[in-house]
Amino acid sequence: xxxxxxxxDFELPPDLCGALRGDALRRSDRSNEFWARQQTTIRARLISxxxxxxSRLRLALVAAGAAICVALLxxxxxxxxxxxxxxxxxxxxxxxxxxxxxxxxxxTPRALAPVALSNDSSHDANEFSNLNKEYRDAN
Amino acid sequence: xxxxxxxxxxxxxxxxxxxxxxxxxxIVRQHQKRVFRVLLxxxxxxxxxxxxxxxxxxxxxxxRQQFRGECSVQTWLLRIAVNLAxxxxxxxxxxxxxxxxxxxxxxxxxxSELPSxxxxxxxxxxxxxxxxxxxxxxxxxxxxxxxxxxxxxxxxMDLKEIADVLNLRTGTVKAQLFRAVAxxxxxxxx
Numbered sequence: 001x002x003x004x005x006x007x008x009d010f011e012l013p014p015d016l017c018g019a020l021r022g023d024a025l026r027r028s029d030r031s032n033e034f035w036a037r038q039q040t041t042i043r044a045r046l047i048s049x050x051x052x053x054x055s056r057l058r059l060a061l062v063a064a065g066a067a068i069c070v071a072l073l074x075x076x077x078x079x080x081x082x083x084x085x086x087x088x089x090x091x092x093x094x095x096x097x098x099x100x101x102x103x104x105x106x107x108t109p110r111a112l113a114p115v116a117l118s119n120d121s122s123h124d125a126n127e128f129s130n131l132n133k134e135y136r137d138a139n
Numbered sequence: 140x141x142x143x144x145x146x147x148x149x150x151x152x153x154x155x156x157x158x159x160x161x162x163x164x165x166i167v168r169q170h171q172k173r174v175f176r177v178l179l180x181x182x183x184x185x186x187x188x189x190x191x192x193x194x195x196x197x198x199x200x201x202x203r204q205q206f207r208g209e210c211s212v213q214t215w216l217l218r219i220a221v222n223l224a225x226x227x228x229x230x231x232x233x234x235x236x237x238x239x240x241x242x243x244x245x246x247x248x249x250x251s252e253l254p255s256x257x258x259x260x261x262x263x264x265x266x267x268x269x270x271x272x273x274x275x276x277x278x279x280x281x282x283x284x285x286x287x288x289x290x291x292x293x294x295x296m297d298l299k300e301i302a303d304v305l306n307l308r309t310g311t312v313k314a315q316l317f318r319a320v321a322x323x324x325x326x327x328x329x
Contacts, residue, residue: 009317009320009321010313010316010317010320011320012292012320012323012324012327013327016273016323016327017292019266019270020270020273020274020292020293021292021293021295023270023274024176024180024289024293025176027179027180028172028175028176028179028180028188030175035171035172038171038175038189038192038193039164039167039168039171041193042164042167042171042192042193042196042197043160043164043167045193045197046160046163046196046197046200047160049197049200049201050160
């Protein structure tokens with residue numbers, strides 16, 4: 001906070017003011033060519049910064065295209081019902097045939113091994129009874 | 140029909156969108172020296188002052204529709220210029236020492252440009268040295284004090300105008316000016 005001051009507290013001696021201003025003016029003084037060149041440069045920059053009618057039209061077209069793209073993107077996915085999958089009809093005979101082929105190709109599963117053994121033992125028993133029959137016939 | 144900015148200031152409801160590049164050139168011619176001078180005194184670099192003067196008018200032109208005529212065109216332009224200078228000072232770090240050397244060179248070169256009407260070379264030299272000492276003090280002021288000081292004593296603006304340009308309250312401008320003047324007086328009294 002600045003206490004109340006007289007106006008002279010905010011001023012410099014007039015001769016110093018004049019000297020400072022004069023010096024500043026001299027330092028910033030430039031030739032007419034400098035100012036003309038600066039004006040030309042500024043004009044060129046202003047013209048290039050100003051959008052022409054063509055560029056405005058181009059900008060409008062680009063904006064419209066972008067809006068359409070965005071609308072399409074927003075419209076596409078989620079709220080639509082998913083398309084139903086086509087139902088594949090399976091022929092039961094064909095399926096059975098395929099199952100059999102797979103089983104044959106895989107060989108006898110281990111779980112069925114006792115069945116195989118019992119098949120073998122019944123085969124042996126038949127052979128034994130045949131031998132007995134031959135022996136009785138011979139006697 | 141196109142109109143110039145001062146006309147639009149007088150009749151702000153007629154639509155500032157009508158102003159053209161050619162209208163704006165009148166504003167450029169009218170204010171370019173002052174804008175350049177303020178930027179040169181703040182930045183101490185003729186190249187930077189030139190570039191930012193161009194930038195200032197470009198910004199003013201592209202944002203001309205925001206100008207409502209609440210202040211003068213000069214105040215509006217200087218506000219843009221001071222803001223550009225502040226941004227520039229904030230951003231320039233790399234070339235600091237190079238610029239400093241150039242300022243020193245210019246300060247020495249300006250010694251030969253004595254004000255006319257001096258009674259003798261000796262007195263002129265003393266005055267020149269005194270003036271250079273004052274400029275050095277001004278350079279050492281804070282950025283805000285320096286802006287206030289330059290607008291007051293070089294551009295001869297009143298406190299209200301300075302407050303408008305720097306976007307400060309008049310009381311703040313007064314306080315900054317008081318401190319700046321005290322520093323300069325201290326130097327002059329030595």
